[in-house]
Structures are given as structure tokens and as C-alpha cells.
Amino acid sequence: MPPRHRLVRLLATPALAAVLLPLSIAPATAVPAAGGGSPALVTTLLPREVSAGWLARQLVDGDHFERVVAGTVRPDQDLTVDAVLAFAAAATADDAGARATAWLARPDILADYLGDGTTEAYAGPTAKLLLLAQVRGLDPTNFGGVDLVARLLSMLAPNGRFADRSQSGDRSDVASQSFALIALSRTAAGIPQSARSFLSAGQCPTGGYPAAFGPTTCAGDPDATALGIQGFNAGNGAGSSGYAMGWLVNQQRPDGGFVSPGATEPNAVTTGRASHTLFTVGSSGGYRAFKWLEPRQLRCAAAPEQRGAVPYNSTGFDQATAVRATVQATLAFSPGLKGFARLSAAGAKPESPVLSC
Incomplete structure (x- = not known):
């Protein structure tokens, strides 16, 4: 089965000024430039720069991530897209x-x-690639020969849901709907009102968004709610996500972390996603999560190959979960x-910095 988008948890006040302070001011460090060019001189590294540099060095063959499915190594396009967005942030x-x-953009x-x-078309991946093309300043109507705008709109159902066309069923969810709204808000035509209404209708009575649409019992999910808030707010000058924001803020632990449903302790993926969204609406909860x-x-106390990574939770560094955790933390580090x-991505520096120890 081909890989599909999925919601995975393994994304000028004094407080905000503190967020922007450098992680360290180290002696000047020569960072090799890609392609063998002159090294870039780095004297100060922010947390987001350190984490992005570590992520870049984890790319397989320097250009993608992989995952293991039933003992078989497969390309992980979804995580690769997330990393590209994190680099831009x-x-x-x-x-x-x-x-x-x-x-x-390779055809295969x-x-x-x-x-x-035609018979197989996935809403979440299409929406996320459309967003990626926009972020990278590329033509989204011809990304690898695919018109991503037209492809996404072709999956808009009469009820406003961006639904998969697939022999294995429709697995579109709050995350895919949210990314569709975000990406379409950046197009000239904007967001179909039916799509925004469908997302809003999926909100639980308590204010949060569930991970999947139409659950028997609606229970808010912090990851889905964080994305739902950004989706609902995208291009929405007349609306407000305040009810969902209130729910999300109420899920924050006293220490600033966020816990996934069924878990007992905060993790970097859910906390990173929540922090990213809280920063976008100016909530102090974003700083607390940061x-x-x-x-x-x-940092420097860790092994050189781990420096810059953010472990998933208190169990410590695990390569299998650290990449996704670091992706979401990088977004949180970029308020x-x-x-x-x-x-x-306009104006982003080309190099992948290394923390000087």
C-alpha cells in the first residue's frame, strides 16, 4: 500500500524576546557549504538552526527520509515534506x-x-505538497508535472470534505482538511466556504478537534486541534478559533508540555505542534511550551552525532522517533x-549548521 498522509505524534514581549535569544555564542565555526563551496562562518546558533542542521544530516542520500513497513524499507514522503517545511521555518x-x-518531484x-x-488520489499528501510548493516559491500548477491545485480541488466532496479516492477507503482527517485550507488560502481563488464549514462542523462540543471526522464519541486531540486552528484561521478574516484555542490551552501541563491521548507524559511532537500554533495566535502558552x-x-553533553536533536520523550534519544520529534520542535523554535x-523559504541560509562544542 502506498504511503499516505497521517497525523503522527512520534508537529516583542520580554517573553518572546527570550525565545529569540541564541542557544549559545561559540567561537567562530567553519561550517562546510553544500557542494564543496567555501565554508560559512557561524558565530551564533539559535535552537532552530541547530535542530535544522541535525535534521539535514539525517536525510538518506541527502534528500529524503525512509520508514520500515512490515520489514520493508520504503520512502517516507510525508516526513520529508514536514522536514522541508521545518527548514523553511x-x-x-x-x-x-x-x-x-x-x-x-520525481515522478515515481x-x-x-x-x-x-484517478482511482487513487490522496487529499492529505496533495494538500501538503501544494503547501510545500508555495513555501519553496515553485509553480504549484506544475510540480513534477502535476497541477496540485486542480488535483486537490478535484477531491472536494459536495459536503465540503477533501476526501480520498482510493480502493482502500477514505482516510482523510482533520489534519488533511486543515492542510487543504491552509494551502488553498494561499491561492488566488482562496478556500471554498463549504470546506471551511466542514472543518468547523467537525469540532467537538468541548472545543477541541478529534483526530478523525465523525467519531462515535467526540474527544479533542491536541495534535489535530493545533492543526485545525491553523486551518480554520487561514485566510479567515471574519472568523475566530477562540473556542478551540481555549480547549488547547487548557490541555497544557503546568510544566508547559502537552500529552497525547492515552499517554502519561508530554512528548516533543505534540508539544511542538501545539507551541507552533499557540505562537501564531500570540498565546503565552507557546512560550511555555517552548x-x-x-x-x-x-547539546554538547551528547554524542556528536546527536547534537541538535530533540528526543521524543523522557526515555531519551532514539533515532527512530527523534527525527519526527525534532521536526516539530524546529517549528516551535521558530515563533x-x-x-x-x-x-x-525565501532568504533562508543554504548551510546546515553544526553546534560548536
């Missing part, structure tokens, strides 16, 4: 972002992720980007 590792984008990789566009994440970033709807 960090405003660094742009060379890595460009290589990963070129890999995603693209078809495996999006489907063939302060939970920032001390957990591995100035104002969310996915305004994210751009």
Missing part, C-alpha cells in the same frame, strides 16, 4: 530543502505519495513565522 538548511524538494516518488490522480522543549534539545499560511 528555521530559515536555514535551504540546500537540504531544495534537494528534498527535487526528490519529492510523486505518484507513490499522491496516487495516480520552554519545555528547549532544555530537551541535545516568528506566523504559521503555515505565511511560511516562506
Whole structure:
């Protein structure tokens, strides 16, 4: 079965000024440039730059991530897209972002992720690639030969849901609907009102969004709610996500972390996603979540190959979960980007910095 988008948990006040302070001011460090060019001189590294640099060095063959499914290694387009968005948010590792984008545009990789566009077409991947093309300043109507705008709109059902066309069933969810709204808000035509209404109708009575639409018992999910807020707010000058925001803020632990449903302790994926969204609406909860994440970033006390990573939870560094955790933490470490709807890779530095120890 081809890979599909999935919601995975393994995304000028004094407080905000503190977020922007450098992680360390180290002696000048020569960072090799991609392609063998002159090294870039780095004297100060922010947490987002350190994490983005570590992520870039984890890319397989320098341009993608992989996953293991039933003992078989497969390309992981979804995680690769997330990493490219994180590089843009960090405003660094742009060379890595460009290589990963070129890999995603390969016909075989693209078809495996999006489907063939007829019998198989997946809403979440299409929406996320549309967003990626916009963030990278590319033509979204011709990404690897695919018109991503037209493809996404072709999956809009009469009820406003962006639904998969697939022999294995429709697995579109709150995350895929949210990314569709975010990406379409950046197009000239904007968001179909039916699509925004469908997302809003999926909200639980308590204010949160469930991970999947239409559950028997509606229970808010912090990851889905964080994305739902950004989706509902995208291009929405007349509306407000305040009810969902209130629910999300109420889920924050006293230490600033966020816990996934069924878990007993906070993790970096859910906390990173929540922090990213809270920053976009100016909530102090974003800073509190940042302060939970920032001390957990591995620095000079860690092994050199781990420096810059953010472990998933208190169990410590695990390569299998650290990449996704670090992707979401990087977004949280980049509060100035104002969310996915305004994210751009323009002006990002090409190098992938290394923390000087």
C-alpha cells in the first residue's frame, strides 16, 4: 500500500524576546557549504538552526527520509515534506530543502505519495505538497508535472470534505482538511466556504478537534486541534478559533508540555505542534511550551552525532522517533513565522549548521 498522509505524534514581549535569544555564542565555526563551496562562518546558533542542521544530516542520500513497513524499507514522503517545511521555518538548511524538494518531484516518488490522480488520489499528501510548493516559491500548477491545485480541488466532496479516492477507503482527517485550507488560502481563488464549514462542523462540543471526522464519541486531540486552528484561521478574516484555542490551552501541563491521548507524559511532537500554533495566535502558552522543549534539545553533553536533536520523550534519544520529534520542535523554535499560511523559504541560509562544542 502506498504511503499516505497521517497525523503522527512520534508537529516583542520580554517573553518572546527570550525565545529569540541564541542557544549559545561559540567561537567562530567553519561550517562546510553544500557542494564543496567555501565554508560559512557561524558565530551564533539559535535552537532552530541547530535542530535544522541535525535534521539535514539525517536525510538518506541527502534528500529524503525512509520508514520500515512490515520489514520493508520504503520512502517516507510525508516526513520529508514536514522536514522541508521545518527548514523553511528555521530559515536555514535551504540546500537540504531544495534537494528534498527535487526528490519529492520525481515522478515515481510523486505518484507513490499522491496516487495516480484517478482511482487513487490522496487529499492529505496533495494538500501538503501544494503547501510545500508555495513555501519553496515553485509553480504549484506544475510540480513534477502535476497541477496540485486542480488535483486537490478535484477531491472536494459536495459536503465540503477533501476526501480520498482510493480502493482502500477514505482516510482523510482533520489534519488533511486543515492542510487543504491552509494551502488553498494561499491561492488566488482562496478556500471554498463549504470546506471551511466542514472543518468547523467537525469540532467537538468541548472545543477541541478529534483526530478523525465523525467519531462515535467526540474527544479533542491536541495534535489535530493545533492543526485545525491553523486551518480554520487561514485566510479567515471574519472568523475566530477562540473556542478551540481555549480547549488547547487548557490541555497544557503546568510544566508547559502537552500529552497525547492515552499517554502519561508530554512528548516533543505534540508539544511542538501545539507551541507552533499557540505562537501564531500570540498565546503565552507557546512560550511555555517552548520552554519545555528547549532544555530537551541535545547539546554538547551528547554524542556528536546527536547534537541538535530533540528526543521524543523522557526515555531519551532514539533515532527512530527523534527525527519526527525534532521536526516539530524546529517549528516551535521558530515563533516568528506566523504559521503555515505565511511560511516562506525565501532568504533562508543554504548551510546546515553544526553546534560548536
